[in-house]
Amino acid sequence: MLTTYLRAAGCDDTLLDDVWQETMIVAWRKLDEFDRSKPFGPWLRGIAARTLLAGRRSANKVVLIDDMESLDYLNQRLERIKQFDGDTLDEKLDALRDCVSKLSITDRECIELRFREDLMPAAMSQRIGIALETVKKRLLRAKQQLQACLERKLQADVS
Amino acid sequence: MTLEPERQSALDDAIIESLLREFYVADPNDERRIASILNAIECEATEATTTDSSSTQLLVNLRFQVNRWVSLAIAACVLLVAGLVFTFFSRGNAAYAVVMRSLEVTPKIRAYRMQMVHQHPLWGNREVTADLYLNDQDQFAVRHPGWSRFGEVWIGGDAKSRWVVPRFGPAFVGGEEIVGSWLAKKDIPSPYLHVSTILHRMSRVYHLTMNDDTTLTLADSGEIVACQQIIGELRGFNKTLPSKIELWAKLDSGIAQRLELTWQRAESERGPIRWTIDLMDSPELPSNWFILDGHINEGRRVVSIKSIAELEDVENDDQ
Numbered sequence: 001m002l003t004t005y006l007r008a009a010g011c012d013d014t015l016l017d018d019v020w021q022e023t024m025i026v027a028w029r030k031l032d033e034f035d036r037s038k039p040f041g042p043w044l045r046g047i048a049a050r051t052l053l054a055g056r057r058s059a060n061k062v063v064l065i066d067d068m069e070s071l072d073y074l075n076q077r078l079e080r081i082k083q084f085d086g087d088t089l090d091e092k093l094d095a096l097r098d099c100v101s102k103l104s105i106t107d108r109e110c111i112e113l114r115f116r117e118d119l120m121p122a123a124m125s126q127r128i129g130i131a132l133e134t135v136k137k138r139l140l141r142a143k144q145q146l147q148a149c150l151e152r153k154l155q156a157d158v159s
Numbered sequence: 160m161t162l163e164p165e166r167q168s169a170l171d172d173a174i175i176e177s178l179l180r181e182f183y184v185a186d187p188n189d190e191r192r193i194a195s196i197l198n199a200i201e202c203e204a205t206e207a208t209t210t211d212s213s214s215t216q217l218l219v220n221l222r223f224q225v226n227r228w229v230s231l232a233i234a235a236c237v238l239l240v241a242g243l244v245f246t247f248f249s250r251g252n253a254a255y256a257v258v259m260r261s262l263e264v265t266p267k268i269r270a271y272r273m274q275m276v277h278q279h280p281l282w283g284n285r286e287v288t289a290d291l292y293l294n295d296q297d298q299f300a301v302r303h304p305g306w307s308r309f310g311e312v313w314i315g316g317d318a319k320s321r322w323v324v325p326r327f328g329p330a331f332v333g334g335e336e337i338v339g340s341w342l343a344k345k346d347i348p349s350p351y352l353h354v355s356t357i358l359h360r361m362s363r364v365y366h367l368t369m370n371d372d373t374t375l376t377l378a379d380s381g382e383i384v385a386c387q388q389i390i391g392e393l394r395g396f397n398k399t400l401p402s403k404i405e406l407w408a409k410l411d412s413g414i415a416q417r418l419e420l421t422w423q424r425a426e427s428e429r430g431p432i433r434w435t436i437d438l439m440d441s442p443e444l445p446s447n448w449f450i451l452d453g454h455i456n457e458g459r460r461v462v463s464i465k466s467i468a469e470l471e472d473v474e475n476d477d478q
Contacts, residue, residue, distance in 0.1 A: 008170070010173070070170055097182065114179075115183040147172075
């Protein structure tokens with residue numbers, strides 16, 4: 001979840017490596033301060049958020065999400081994802097797997113080209129042979145549907 | 160939380176994108192990051208043990224050194240709790256990770272069946288089955304049948320003290336060393352009573368390898384479950400430690416389901432040669448199960464022992 005969090009905050013690979021390592025070392029040093037009655041994930045991501053903001057200020061690194069309020073919001077949303085069944089993130093992603101399988105063929109194709117093959121929309125447009133604007137719309141629609149699907153699953157799990 | 164709806168929407172989009180990346184492409188850098196962080200933490204711990212060798216610091220440093228590997232184990236748990244998946248580890252690290260995960264996910268109250276085979280130069284191999292109960296407060300209680308008729312004994316305690324309830328005579332309480340000495344006289348082993356101790360030791364002084372996933376028939380229900388199997392072989396030689404520890408951890412939960420300990424021992428020596436420790440169903444236990452009161456009748460004499468000599472006096476008086 002930590003890498004998911006840092007990527008969602010806009011870290012590129014290099015920054016993610018730095019913040020990940022710093023977060024783990026700080027967590028190790030401060031483990032005595034961790035309140036075991038509380039969930040571990042938000043605590044760790046809280047350290048990551050502070051590390052991220054401190055690093056950005058000190059080294060002028062570019063982070064897309066650079067305010068604590070937004071980082072807190074990401075932290076809370078990811079904690080909700082943790083409610084899905086499973087011990088590992090991979091198991092928790094079964095819910096997303098199910099949601100992806102429910103997308104239309106054209107929307108799923110867009111998602112797979114973008115995230116499995118790491119193609120940018122322009123390259124996707126050339127590959128599929130449709131207008132760039134259509135690719136962008138399909139991607140947006142697909143992500144919104146996935147978000148809604150996950151939300152429904154979360155609501156169902158809670159109830 | 161007073162974020163604008165547009166901002167929330169952008170953040171939700173960022174999460175979906177990040178999840179989709181995790182979903183489609185496993186991060187190839189996870190193993191490198193883990194190796195790097197374990198190295199960094201180990202270096203930090205090593206520096207702390209070597210930078211100050213003054214006599215006043217020696218004890219503190221020694222304590223730190225003892226705790227160092229425990230700290231590393233905790234650090235590894237941090238990594239695991241952070242949601243890292245075993246398949247990203249190299250097989251050696253994965254074996255370590257399984258042991259650490261077993262430490263992390265141990266249930267609050269556990270019952271184990273311990274089948275112990277001990278060697279004796281005169282009597283040959285003797286086998287008994289004991290019951291071990293542990294809780295998350297580091298308390299334990301063991302019913303050991305003893306090696307002879309009427310030899311049954313209950314032993315329990317925590318990090319500070321031990322209590323013993325023999326079949327006959329007074330029950331007594333005392334420090335770990337005193338009670339350990341009494342148990343040794345009765346040829347009843349105590350050093351490995353705590354499964355966590357075995358797992359910690361396994362992570363520390365054993366070379367770990369990971370076998371292919373396997374199945375295990377559970378001792379209580381007979382159910383066949385998928386397990387990860389870790390083999391720990393003792394680095395160097397120490398006749399008090401098992402030469403080999405095998406761990407079967409349930410694949411879905413990581414819980415240590417079986418531990419098998421094997422000692423290398425000359426035929427002329429006495430002592431344990433094989434223990435098999437199986438996790439049983441979580442039992443409903445009375446609240447006083449882990450203290451002396453749970454195992455003695457009202458009016459039973461209880462003696463607090465301060466020294467080994469005092470213990471011998473009590474036993475002689477009783478005879």
